[in-house]
Amino acid sequence: MTNLSDADDFIDSEDSFGDGDKGSSRQSAQETVCDNRHNFHGSTEGPYPSSQPSPSQAQSASAASPGTMFPHRTLHGATYPALAITSSGHYMAHHPVVTQGSYNSLLTNTSPQGFPAPGYFYAQPYGHGHQGGAFHKTSAMQTGMVFGKAQVYLCNRALWLTFHRHQTEMIITKQGRRMFPFLSFNISGLDPTANYNIFVDVSLADPNHWRFQGGQWVPCGKAESNGTGNKAYMHPDSPNTGAHWMRQEISFGKLKLANNKGALESAGQMVVVQSLHRYQPRLNVVEVHEDGAENASQPRQSFTFPETQFVAVTAYQNTDITQLKIDHNPFAKGFRDNYDKIYTGYDSDRLTPSPSDSTYAQFVPGARYALANSFLQHQFVSTYAKSCFRPSAGATSGLDYNVPLTNSMLSPQTSEEDTMAASPRWFVTPTNNRLDYASRTNDATGNTATLLSYATAGKALQLSATDSSGRALTYYAEPTDFAPTSPQYCGASSPALSCWTNGHAIGTADFDEVLSLSKESLPTSVSEDAKPQDISESIAIPSLFKCVYTRYDGLSVLLLLCLQMREQWNKLKMKDIHKRTTMDISNLNLFFNP
């Protein structure tokens, strides 16, 4: 019988990946495991101060017994890994360390150079110090820009943690079954112009075969070490530029897990695993040449999030996991016994504040407008958004909006257990979520416009302004994905910003085109009565704006919003804009020429 301590020893093996090719001439790759740092800048204090028992400790004391596989027991006896919390409210894996291998070898798992086999991913101790991974020297350096090691954020970490508390299980079938939760990441720090392949591979997290017995997962013999079939899933967008990868969430929602019988014909879409074995997914970033060949001069970067570990099963073993799946997976909605209730209010008896939580984080492209409000308010508002929205002293209406941010997932000083306990507070009444902000700005020519306020209406950016003659103007802007009149187009492949006022559409802007513009190609101001063609001519890209109406001066707002968005593009990914439906326009100037 192997207990966790044994597993710890096993995983401590220096040969982290069982790679027999260590001495090869390949450039080193970089392996990252989330550490205890809780912010981007490398603070060493995690969310579990030493003076407080971590969730894992608490759970271990109360529930875990030798030989059990309770997820909060960490390897090395450390507290649960506190992942870096960044200003965007995500959790980040970083500081790569060396590993090796190639994607091709992963596909077949037969090459002696394939780096997951026969080792185990869980090689890096939690909270290990900064490894000072190789600083990438890319072509961008030649232009004076420097792109270091990538930083990866697990977008739906809260949901993963919820499952992880009960030891995540993933169903596997012959045809392949999607993961839920699925892996979804944001990445930064790539060279926007370089090409990358991004893929996930899965490897045994420990050397055990497991069995669910007496309400617990217990080791039951040794793992079958030599599973056949794919162990990696290449993201379908691969290869693509760093700009592409950094622009939006990288989701692996279509990754399927299959058992090793009959799944081979679907190679490429399936990851083959074995039932009752525990696995650890890992994200890999590989720079490639334009022809798709791996750039051997650049190190591979790998990122491991321990909370994404799962046990492969052919049928759910733990009823808690089953309930979580039903609560959070929209496809399982039919099995919810109190469907109406959970869609109209929070049910504190449930395991999670379903459904307006991470469920929809999992389905951002298809999130329905009707659910967008509550979904947006508590799940995706980040510290960035907070920094952008500074409620005035009297703007108490914004407090509800902020409470869940400061008391749950976004607080670096808050323990994971506190996060769970605070979940009910994620629910925010869709009405008092207005944040007011006053600002007076001046443009270069001395024209003055006053931003009376902007607010989130739960779905759209509301911009109220007066022009220099005191006329009140109110505009709304939102990503097309959340256009209320066309929910079925949620998840459109071509994101756009829609802008309207008084119920009238003003126009839309294609973000890809906005991004392709140079700052110099855009006018610094537009006339109040500018016509679309005026704008188009001035920016020389006629298709930039598809204006529905021409008689509204809101076109200028749209243009300026796009200008602002382009400026902030590297900070705010499109998905983030979707999630938050807010953005920092505090320095947005409105120019109306009377």
Place this chain on the structure above:
DNA sequence: CGAATGGCACTTTCATAAAATTAA
């Protein structure tokens, strides 16, 4: 006996066509 499988009812996703809206 425990694990694996396949059918079932229910749900979401996606593609397409039809209908509605708007500008010229």
Place this chain on the structure above:
DNA sequence: TTAATTTTATGAAAGTGCCATTCG
């Protein structure tokens, strides 16, 4: 009125967990 565009409607395909049955 016409053409272009947007919105709405529809159905097929695919993704869920449940459960009875089969397999080893």
